Amino acid sequence: MARNTSLEIVSELVANVLTIEVAEGDRVEAGDTVVLLESMKMEIPMLAERAGTVTAIKVTVGDVVQDGDVLVVLD
Numbered sequence: 001m002a003r004n005t006s007l008e009i010v011s012e013l014v015a016n017v018l019t020i021e022v023a024e025g026d027r028v029e030a031g032d033t034v035v036l037l038e039s040m041k042m043e044i045p046m047l048a049e050r051a052g053t054v055t056a057i058k059v060t061v062g063d064v065v066q067d068g069d070v071l072v073v074l075d
Contacts, residue, residue, distance in 0.1 A: 007075075010071060011066065016063070020059070021036065031048065058073070
């Protein structure tokens with residue numbers, strides 16, 4: 001049986017999506033910024049927790065995300 005090794009990067013607060021720093025198919029390293037959020041005039045980088053390949057981007061620039069919303073999926 002195949003094991004699911006995907007990792008979802010989720011928002012930790014209510015914020016606006018300011019920029020998306022990756023594209024589907026991009027390889028990222030642990031600590032790379034994948035999405036930049038903005039909340040209360042502060043920019044909050046959302047980081048990859050481990051190396052992987054971006055398999056899905058679940059938001060677009062300008063979206064308002066809630067705590068727990070999936071932003072990016074890595075494989």
